[in-house]
Amino acid sequence: MAWYSETTTAKKKSKKDLWVKCKKCHSHIYKSEWEENLNVCPNCNYHGSITSYERINLLFDKNTFEELFNNISPIDSLKFNDLKGSYKDKYEATIKKTGISEAVVTGRGKINGIPAIVAVMDFRFLGGSLGSGTGEKILQAANYAYDNNLPYIVFSASGGARMQEGILSLMQMAKTCAGVARLNKKNIPYISVLINPTTGGVSASYAMVGDLNISEPGALIAFAGRRVIEQTIGEKLPDDFQTSEYLREHGFIDSIVNRKDMKDYLSNVLSFYNR
Amino acid sequence: MNILAKERKVRELESKIDELGNKEVTNKLKLEIENYKIEAMTNLTSWDRVLLARHQLRPTAKEYIEYICDDFVELHGDRLFRDDKSIIGGIGTINGNIVTIIAQQKGKNLDENLKRNFAMPHPEGYRKALRLMKQAEKFRRPIITLIDTPGAYPGLEAEERGQGEAIARNLLEMSNLTVPTIAVIIGEGGSGGALALGVTNKMLMLENSIYSILSPEGYATILWKDVSLANEAAEVMKLTSYDLEDFEIIDRIIKEPLGGAHFNKTKTFQNTKQAILEELYQLRKLTGEELRDSRMEKYRKFGFFQRFNYDNL
Numbered sequence: 001m002a003w004y005s006e007t008t009t010a011k012k013k014s015k016k017d018l019w020v021k022c023k024k025c026h027s028h029i030y031k032s033e034w035e036e037n038l039n040v041c042p043n044c045n046y047h048g049s050i051t052s053y054e055r056i057n058l059l060f061d062k063n064t065f066e067e068l069f070n071n072i073s074p075i076d077s078l079k080f081n082d083l084k085g086s087y088k089d090k091y092e093a094t095i096k097k098t099g100i101s102e103a104v105v106t107g108r109g110k111i112n113g114i115p116a117i118v119a120v121m122d123f124r125f126l127g128g129s130l131g132s133g134t135g136e137k138i139l140q141a142a143n144y145a146y147d148n149n150l151p152y153i154v155f156s157a158s159g160g161a162r163m164q165e166g167i168l169s170l171m172q173m174a175k176t177c178a179g180v181a182r183l184n185k186k187n188i189p190y191i192s193v194l195i196n197p198t199t200g201g202v203s204a205s206y207a208m209v210g211d212l213n214i215s216e217p218g219a220l221i222a223f224a225g226r227r228v229i230e231q232t233i234g235e236k237l238p239d240d241f242q243t244s245e246y247l248r249e250h251g252f253i254d255s256i257v258n259r260k261d262m263k264d265y266l267s268n269v270l271s272f273y274n275r
Numbered sequence: 276m277n278i279l280a281k282e283r284k285v286r287e288l289e290s291k292i293d294e295l296g297n298k299e300v301t302n303k304l305k306l307e308i309e310n311y312k313i314e315a316m317t318n319l320t321s322w323d324r325v326l327l328a329r330h331q332l333r334p335t336a337k338e339y340i341e342y343i344c345d346d347f348v349e350l351h352g353d354r355l356f357r358d359d360k361s362i363i364g365g366i367g368t369i370n371g372n373i374v375t376i377i378a379q380q381k382g383k384n385l386d387e388n389l390k391r392n393f394a395m396p397h398p399e400g401y402r403k404a405l406r407l408m409k410q411a412e413k414f415r416r417p418i419i420t421l422i423d424t425p426g427a428y429p430g431l432e433a434e435e436r437g438q439g440e441a442i443a444r445n446l447l448e449m450s451n452l453t454v455p456t457i458a459v460i461i462g463e464g465g466s467g468g469a470l471a472l473g474v475t476n477k478m479l480m481l482e483n484s485i486y487s488i489l490s491p492e493g494y495a496t497i498l499w500k501d502v503s504l505a506n507e508a509a510e511v512m513k514l515t516s517y518d519l520e521d522f523e524i525i526d527r528i529i530k531e532p533l534g535g536a537h538f539n540k541t542k543t544f545q546n547t548k549q550a551i552l553e554e555l556y557q558l559r560k561l562t563g564e565e566l567r568d569s570r571m572e573k574y575r576k577f578g579f580f581q582r583f584n585y586d587n588l
Contacts, residue, residue, distance in 0.1 A: 073583035078513060082498045101583040132578025139575060161466075161488050163497055166512050167524060170466060170488045171577035174474045177446035178571045184451070201488075203439035204427075204467045209447050223439035223467075224429030232429050242434060252437050 022046050024218070038259045047196060047216045047259055051098075052105040052122035055155060059118065059263050060109035068108060068117075069140045072133045073101035080164040087164035091126065098124050102133040103158070106141040108150070112267035117145040120155040121195070121202075129162035130202055135172025138206060142179035142190075151189040151270055152180075156207035160200020173205035180206050189273040191266065194221050194244065194253070212254045212269060215244035216262075221253075277506075278323035279330075281315040282534060316534045319483070322506035324515050325491055327483040328462050332537035334544070336363065336378035336421045339461060342544035343369055343551065347376065352403060356436065359400030361392045361424070362472075364407040366416070370552055375411035377404045377472060378421035381462065394463075395428035398441035401471050405445050408452060417455040417555055420472040425490065427468030442471040449474035450571055453563030457554050459529070459547060460484045460516075461536075476570050477554045478524065480516040481547070482531040486524075487514035524577065527554070 020034040021027075024046035034041070038058065039048040050058075056065055073095060080087035095101050103125035108117050119141045121128045138154065145152035161169040183190050192210030194203075196219035203223050207213075215221065222242040230237060240246045247253045257265045276284075288308050295301050319327070327333065340347050344367035351358040364377040379396065382388030404420075411418045427438055449456065449472075456475035464473070464486030480486065487494075495501055495508035519525045529550050532539035558566065 070585075071583050072580050075579050075581045077579040078511070080511075083500070095583075101585075102580075131580070133580035135578055136580055163488065163494070165578075166488050167486060167514065167519065168522065168578050170470055171524060171574065173443075173467065174446050174450065174470060175574045175577050177443060178450035178474070178574045181447045181451045182571065201467055204442040204471075205446055206443070208437075208440045208443040221439075223427070223434060223442070228429045229431060229434065233431055237431060241431075250435055250437065252440055 020048075023048065040259055045217055045258070047218060049123055049157070049196070050259075051124060052100065052120040052155075055120050056105065056107070056109070056118070058259070059111060059266070061112065065109035066107055067105065068144060069106050069137050070101065072137055072140075074131050074133050074165075076164070077132075077168065078164065078166050080166075090164070094125055098122065100125060102137055103128050103131065103162075104134050104137050106137045108144070108148075111263060111270065114151075114267050114270045116151045116153055116266075116270065117141050117148075118153045118155065121157045123157045123159075123197075126162060126164075128156075128158035128202075129160060130158060130169055130172050130176075130205075131162040131165050132168050132172060134162070135169075135175050138176045139179040142176070142183060145188055145190075146182055146186060149186060149188065151191065151273060152183060153191045153193065153266065154206060154210075155193045155195055156198045156202050157195040158198055158200070158202040158207075160202055170201065173201050176206040177209065180209060189270065191269070193262070194219060196220050196244075197222070199223070199225070208252070211273075213252060214262075214265070215247070215253050215256050216259055217244065217256055219244040221247050277326060278316065278319060278535075279326050285312050285315065285534070312533065320506075321509040321512075321515050321518075322491070324483045325485055325505075325509050327535040328485045330535060330537055331383075333462055334536055334540050335383065336380045336423055336461065338540065339421055339459075339544060339547060340367065340376055340378065342541070343367075343548045344376070345369070345371075350407060353399045353406055355402055356399045359392075359397050359403055360390055361394050361396045361428075362400035362404055364403060369419075369548065369555075372417065372552075372555060374417045374419050374555075375407055376419050376421070377407055379424040379469075379472065381423055392428060394424045395426060396424065396468060396471075397428050397430075397433045398436045398438050401427075401441040401445050404472060405441075405448055408449065412452050412454050415454060417457070417558065418452070418475075419551060420456070420458045420475065422458055422460045422464050422469045422472055423462035423484075424465045424468045425463055426465035427471070442467050445471040446474050450574065451567060452570075453567050455555060455558035455561070455566055456570070457551060457558070459551065460486055460525075461547075465490065474570070474574065476558055476566055476573075477526045479527045479529055479547075479550055479554065480519060480525045481529050481536060481543070482516050483535050484516060485514045486516075486519055487512055 022041040025044035076088040194215045347367035349365040381394040458473045458475040459479040491505040491509040495504040536543040
């Protein structure tokens, strides 16, 4: 049967290359069309994931982005092992695969001419989890914004705390909030953009305390997981529970912005804050 | 045999002795039991400490407040929604120092626990805490928090009212306070729910209390997909006071009597009061600005990472 299984896998692969299946409406979209539409479903406006560099390209004026603090990467301080192996092996493989050394990319650039500092989390890096290095980069970028009097924008996409770093990960929640808190001293605007998904510890720290909290349509934003809550209260939760629309309805999000409009939206609101 | 089984054995032996009449024999046996107790109740495993931190008889926040404070006035409500009874707050005096005290309160029995929601706060609990902290700052009072929670409550209404936002707001505002702040973990320090009262100048921890990102049960489920391995998870996740002192996440361990805080509550409260007063005395020497800056500086240092060279990629 060897010849048969080989051909089918080959066939499957080429099919996969050509089409993208939307996770929400399950329709098949031409990959080129999907990418042209910024990984957003043209049928149902589902916002698929994009990498941190793709987002940076969408956000900043051409050739204005300068990456900062990219020399930080994780270390296995707890000597963590689970069923799938050690933390060290895992992050080393992730660095090789993604080409980034932590779950966030930080830097400066111009958005329609307005200079800003950004931190863009990348879900591909261990689920965008908040490790010591992640927290450090978010803090250093905040300090850079402070020192240079520039607005700070953080795009969050995270499963929450990085379990492999235990209590040290928890401390990053306090550390990043302290960094953001300091911006108040100089009246520097801090804009948090909550991307699908922003959950757990990240949703209970810097991501939720922007001067503006912005999101994309349909993003999952949650502190406690849906399953945990269903188990605790013993009933089914509403379908739109913990979506960006739900959070806006309950008063925790200022605005939901389509990906294609994000750059103009941000430069527009930043112009209000420019002194 | 874990610490609870050993404790049962000690209590059993002690009660049997009282039934014996002969004084000479009892004295000899008492000494033997005492020796067994020392042997059994020192060198605790991490899991033993988890069990002690959650012990039914472990003193709760109210008992600490009653002993430590000369007087205490409880204040209620977040002014927004309701009064969350899993967090108590108010103003008290400790040896003449007027302080604001905020504490997570567990119940002693099921009825009390239902009222206190097992010390798992809703957003309004954290917002009450923040209201009282801001007021403490207005009147230049130091703030003492007593932490004892399995975690923030995971529920529909908690999410609806912004559990994440409430915790985040506390982290941000606590780091900015210009009065002395001291947190004491007296039992369970459960993740973000504990941290939301724990961004302070000084972090103290009762010897047998725990502080972790997740319960050992949750950790075991993630690690090995087996909740029954919680005792092994406790060992690897570094949640004891001694582990956290090594990481410099806490500043001081408050000693407990042999067998745990509940074996001699008065001694435990004395030690706690002493530690709080000593820390308070030191912090009072700093200005508001210095308190805020040194607190921020402390949190900025947390975590381990390494320098990365892209040439090695």
